[in-house]
Amino acid sequence: MSTVEIIAVAVSFLGIWLTAKRQMLCWPVNLLACALYFKIFLDVRLYADMLLQALFGLAILYGWIVWARGREEAGEVVVAPLSRARAAIGLATGAVGALAIGWIMHRFTDASLPWMDAALSSFSLVAQYWTARRHAASWLLWIVVDIVYVGMFAFKNLWLTAGLYAAMIVLAVLGYQRWRRISAVPDR
Secondary structure (H helix, E strand, C coil), X not given: CCHHHHHHXXXXXXXXXXXXXXXXXXXXXXXXXXXXXXXXXXXXXXXXXXXXXXXXXXXXHHHHHHHHHCECCCCCECCECCCHHHHHHHHHHHHHHHHHHHHHHHHHCCCCCXXXXXXXXXXXXXXXXXXXXXXXXXXXXXXXXXXXXXXXXXXXXXXXXXXXXXXXXXXXXXXXXXHHHHCCCCCC
């Protein structure tokens, strides 16, 4: 456990909590968390997750713009429905991405756990895109991804980060409940 990991955990927890509350401040806080975890994952050779943090940085900028445009006059971020067709496309894209990233990481790097790391990274990008698009279903995908992340981080002896991801499961459950409650149209 390093000082950088301790700071990254605190910043990440704050960012997820702000996201669940639909606060615009979540975007710069989450951007800082990405930068910190980029360094951590580089150090433990989880290259797909390191790359994921860079891509999250871009997705965070995108989400920031989308949320800024998707607010009601009162300033509340509006939750948008996710159709079954779009959900299926997102999950299929995640699976294809997992295979492609996993193959690259397995073949061309000394990555630790290349296939698991790739799958988690790919489906995290789908979940992040759904979060940026303000879909309550994003929280369900985060729950599944975070459960597997807990095991991977425990295996890599990143105990504080494993604990963070366990807490993120709870935050994702709360985020899903909150977003579904305020959603004008439920996810289909």
